Amino acid sequence: MTDKTPRRLRYAMVGGGHGAFIGAVHRHAIALDGFAELTAGALSSTAEKALASGRALGLADEHNHVSWQALLEAELKRSPAERVEAVVIVTPTDSHFPIAQAFAEAGFNVVCDKPLVHTSEQARALVATVAAKGGVFGVTYNYTGYPMVRQAREMVRSGALGAIRKVVVEYNQGWLATALEAAGNKQASWRTDPARSGPAGALGDIGSHAENLVSTVTGLEIEELVADLGALVPGRALDDDASMLLRFKGGARGVLVASQINAGLENDLRLRVSGELGTLEWRQEEPNRLAHYRREGAAEILTRGSPWLGEAARRAVRLPAGHPEGFIEAFANIYRGVFADIRARGAGQVADPLEADYPRVEDGARGVHFIESAVASSAARRWTVLDQDSSSPVRNLR
Template identity: 80%
Template structure:
């Protein structure tokens, strides 16, 4: 691994090759701050496509691999100071566990897309591996990287809203309003396939984002939930619509909706947090605005990049106010946090929490438990206790 010097970190990517939307998003986000460079890859599930994708991105043959096993073997043969500093996993969910576990157990820092894995036992094994090896493990719940989400987090946790009473989070999309998976669409095909996506469809794909957003902003732990999951497109094997009632520690109540069959909607993620003193509202499609409804004064609209925001929100912005920032920059903020943690650990010190601000393997493990609990609740048609994962 690299020493804590001024050079850029090196990362390897698994998945995300030719024609893969999310792989390009991750690479663009990483490149935004110039902190790391792509140094190795196994960029597709088929050897020929993997090598072709690597060559297209300029990887030299010695660092361009037909599969992740070959990449791991090659990296372990290199001197420790010449190995990649992190491994980024952007494959479909069914391959997350074997890949992430192999690299974590080998001592590599890992960044994995969400949902983390299929089952909580797998998530627990990853948590144990990270605990044993002491590496960095980030999970790309990218919406927590938005500046105004970090502003909302600070306002909630500093008491600006008083005691939290009600949380409503909705993630509505329309792209799966028809049986798109029958047309050969790659993204729809694996997301609606239980063998690849796991036990949940919309709940896992976007509901896990919604759960993480609530946890990140409020810091509240879910104690109980009751879920109603459905497959509204005929013939679909996994849920495409989920409605969940939540009870939090401390007495707050919540509603979580995750649906991909809202025809005409695009990426409508929205959060509302209400306390004794006021309410905050945020929408992902207008991410640079946070609305503060005050019980004792006029409504305020806070905007990204302004000097009166909290430090975490100011750090998360890159350009002056009035210039839109969004999806790529939010991803970049997650990676900036991961890389800051890697640098700090290599220097033998703890990272500043404002620098190392990113979702961890514990967040990923909690998301898997949330999916399992909601699926079980829907099947049993009753409230279930939600068990939080043990921290590292």
């Protein structure tokens, strides 16, 4: 009997070395399904740390590099059959654009952490490069990988709620309730530094997730917004708290909150979508449940793994009902979509949209435009119209 198990794809990682929380998360998620293996990297901006991190992960010396430039140069010298098939970027935001642009321009498939880049100009340039080269480019808005988020998307877009009237999304954390950056905390230091984080703090770090969650589930486009951004911890240069009102094309209204100074809270991302016929509610800290409240009829709690869920949600499940799945599995679902697209394109095929289900470079570009618009609105203390021609449309799988 012939083994039809596809060989594992080769990927390289930029950033994510020793002490970097998110790099390990990406590697664990990729390893979960066994679709790809880490074969090369430039795991830190510090040469000694990069090499030590690579050795600790078992990278051969010829694939373990002191910089992303050295990694790119080495991979371009290899034959196409030997090169890595994807490059994963998990560095602070200030370096996303030069790294992603260089690898995409060279014809590599890329996966980049969010927010995508610092400016809309950079985002448009990256979108154009990806379109010209025809490669795969994923952005790790990982919360869209949860099965019950995909169930919510299917229910909203199939009309189960009727026309959408109101969307409320909150992302509340408490880890920056004190000035951790002053104490030398690495994660806090770069996230509160405008040169590295970009024009926004909490809004860029977690508000970008909130915007993407709304766009993914509802398919609505933000037409205009009014934002109030502020630093509530004294001396902080970027916002640690953001609140805004949203108006969507078609008339729906929304509220978005992104705050990292809610003392005692952990990772409280929650979404409520209300339409003419009912409401859906989902919480990231209880990700296996989706509440459906009907205008007429009994409320119900949908649970992950149930046989009556939609196809997109069922495909995102690995364990039977009652066995909780969470953060790593959601991340892994994003990577499963990326790798399915890479394999399909490599075979000259178009991937099934429900298999290649992941946020694209256009989603990342829209998120950057959203951040810029919110920063401008807060500074001007007025409603700001989003020029949709400068951002990107919401993908619709239907």
